[in-house]
Amino acid sequence: MRRLTVCAALLSAALCGVLNAEEKMSMSDADKAMYAELLENNPAEMDVAEGEQLFGDLIGAEGYAKMLGVNEKDLAAYLAGFPRYVEPAKKVVTLSQTIQMAAATAKKPVPKLESKEMVKMTAYVKSLANGEKTSIDVKANKHMEQMLKLGQQVFEERRGGRGLSCNSCHSADIVGQRLRMQPLPDLGAKETAAAGTWPAYRMTQSQMVTLDKRFQQCMNNALLAKIPLGSREMVALEVFITNKTKGNEIQIPGLKR
Amino acid sequence: MKTLIKIKPKTYAAGDIVKVDFMAMHPMETGMRKNKDTGALIPAHYIDEVKFMFNDQLITKMVIWESLSVNPLMSINFKVPSAGTLKVIAKDNKGQSVETTTAINPKG
Amino acid sequence: MERRSFLKGFGVAAACAVALPHVASAADEKKVVGPNEMNYETAVAAITGGKAVTPSAKVKMEAPEIAENGAVVPVKVTVTSPMTQKEYVKAIHVLASKNGNVRCANIYLTPANGEAFFGTRIKLGGTQDVVAIAEMSDGTFLSTKQNVKVTIGGCG
Numbered sequence: 001m002r003r004l005t006v007c008a009a010l011l012s013a014a015l016c017g018v019l020n021a022e023e024k025m026s027m028s029d030a031d032k033a034m035y036a037e038l039l040e041n042n043p044a045e046m047d048v049a050e051g052e053q054l055f056g057d058l059i060g061a062e063g064y065a066k067m068l069g070v071n072e073k074d075l076a077a078y079l080a081g082f083p084r085y086v087e088p089a090k091k092v093v094t095l096s097q098t099i100q101m102a103a104a105t106a107k108k109p110v111p112k113l114e115s116k117e118m119v120k121m122t123a124y125v126k127s128l129a130n131g132e133k134t135s136i137d138v139k140a141n142k143h144m145e146q147m148l149k150l151g152q153q154v155f156e157e158r159r160g161g162r163g164l165s166c167n168s169c170h171s172a173d174i175v176g177q178r179l180r181m182q183p184l185p186d187l188g189a190k191e192t193a194a195a196g197t198w199p200a201y202r203m204t205q206s207q208m209v210t211l212d213k214r215f216q217q218c219m220n221n222a223l224l225a226k227i228p229l230g231s232r233e234m235v236a237l238e239v240f241i242t243n244k245t246k247g248n249e250i251q252i253p254g255l256k257r
Numbered sequence: 258m259k260t261l262i263k264i265k266p267k268t269y270a271a272g273d274i275v276k277v278d279f280m281a282m283h284p285m286e287t288g289m290r291k292n293k294d295t296g297a298l299i300p301a302h303y304i305d306e307v308k309f310m311f312n313d314q315l316i317t318k319m320v321i322w323e324s325l326s327v328n329p330l331m332s333i334n335f336k337v338p339s340a341g342t343l344k345v346i347a348k349d350n351k352g353q354s355v356e357t358t359t360a361i362n363p364k365g
Numbered sequence: 366m367e368r369r370s371f372l373k374g375f376g377v378a379a380a381c382a383v384a385l386p387h388v389a390s391a392a393d394e395k396k397v398v399g400p401n402e403m404n405y406e407t408a409v410a411a412i413t414g415g416k417a418v419t420p421s422a423k424v425k426m427e428a429p430e431i432a433e434n435g436a437v438v439p440v441k442v443t444v445t446s447p448m449t450q451k452e453y454v455k456a457i458h459v460l461a462s463k464n465g466n467v468r469c470a471n472i473y474l475t476p477a478n479g480e481a482f483f484g485t486r487i488k489l490g491g492t493q494d495v496v497a498i499a500e501m502s503d504g505t506f507l508s509t510k511q512n513v514k515v516t517i518g519g520c521g
Binding site: 289321336 | 400401436437438441448461464465466467468469470471472473474475477478479480481482483484485486487488
Binding site: 040041043045046047049050206 | 261278282326327
């Protein structure tokens with residue numbers, strides 16, 4: 001049912017044709033295992049190491065924990081709960097935004113969300129929570145509740161020339177089908193582990209990408225107007241997607257196609 | 258050029274064969290890609306030689322071309338003779354070169 | 366919410382093509398001659414000096430049968446050899462038979478390696494054979510190959 005809607009919405013015979021086709025062209029389990037091994041040597045590890053340096057020059061874990069008002073020894077568990085409401089900002093923010101706050105606190109130039117430095121620092125800071133479980137709490141306060149609702153709205157809103165929403169490709173009844181040979185991922189699935197695995201190295205782009213940047217890449221592909229990084233809508237989308245994979249282990253940097 | 262050496266497994270004894278993984282951040286430009294805006298070819302830029310040395314003795318020399326992936330990985334095996342220093346020297350076709358070292362500490 | 370339209374004139378297919386820059390260019394129909402252009406026969410002759418190359422089970426290659434992304438194809442080569450001063454593998458050569466420059470890597474080993482192994486990730490411009498040629502210390506050349514299908518599915 002939903003599949004028909006997508007095809008109609010896409011209005012593109014080419015795209016409809018490839019949905020669900022080419023099953024034989026997908027990788028065998030042996031092939032997949034070989035790719036899983038790539039994780040062992042993820043080029044983004046070099047970026048994370050650089051992020052550590054950059055972050056150290058900017059503020060360091062101690063000053064950062066202080067700014068957030070948490071004990072340094074509780075930092076990992078605290079970081080696993082982002083996006084979250086933070087008192088100094090008086091709003092729900094992403095990890096990247098707390099790095100901007102840290103720069104401002106330290107009276108240093110504030111790195112742009114789009115910048116390479118920010119991607120590296122975000123990955124490093126999130127990697128401090130490696131091994132923790134994604135622990136976002138959407139019921140923590142009214143701010144989080146509102147953001148979850150807004151996130152769902154953004155996820156389901158049909159926009160753009162083809163009238164697509166995120167849900168057109170990522171709804172429960174369509175995931176697993178193929179679009180141009182790419183399986184449509186279930187963003188809540190354990191294997192996708194969307195929230196716990198970004199920032200991730202994208203092999204198709206030979207670079208590390210943050211979760212919100214990944215959203216923008218989907219928007220680009222589906223011809224949806226790009227929602228700016230750091231906007232309320234973008235943070236809300238991150239809240240909504242992160243909540244889908246609550247409980248999954250954080251493993252940064254991830255490795256994606 | 259950022260680089261990283263990993264020895265696997267992490268603990269080993271003298272006489273063991275370990276795997277040495279070397280990674281470098283490098284564009285590995287083929288010289289066949291065009292700049293999307295200008296249409297001009299992007300000049301080839303790739304790592305063309307990598308040497309693995311143990312205590313300054315050559316173990317493995319690699320001659321590399323642009324077909325290796327961006328941010329390439331090169332792995333070899335190495336039979337650990339004793340404690341010492343493993344050094345990897347990577348050079349690209351523009352003459353930029355980087356030396357990375359790691360300590361070899363066999364246990365037992 | 367920002368409702369400015371960023372829609373450009375191109376369709377989804379065009380948007381997908383940019384996702385795979387390295388492979389897309391290598392697969393261009395009008396193939397551009399690269400700086401290191403060398404075809405398969407010439408490259409093999411350069412390695413062997415015209416000597417025979419014998420396919421052998423001593424040379425083992427691990428590569429995916431299907432690579433969803435031609436920009437990152439893992440390849441591992443192992444050659445059976447005692448790796449002693451008397452008898453060892455002098456070199457492992459990896460070639461991508463249909464790339465603009467078929468040469469990927471020449472790995473010159475020594476007995477200090479303990480085991481003749483080379484692992485890497487290569488770019489493949491399209492479906493083709495990946496070939497490994499081992500140069501043994503007795504002057505012979507052994508080889509193996511594997512076909513890798515590249516499905517350039519660049520969407521997302």
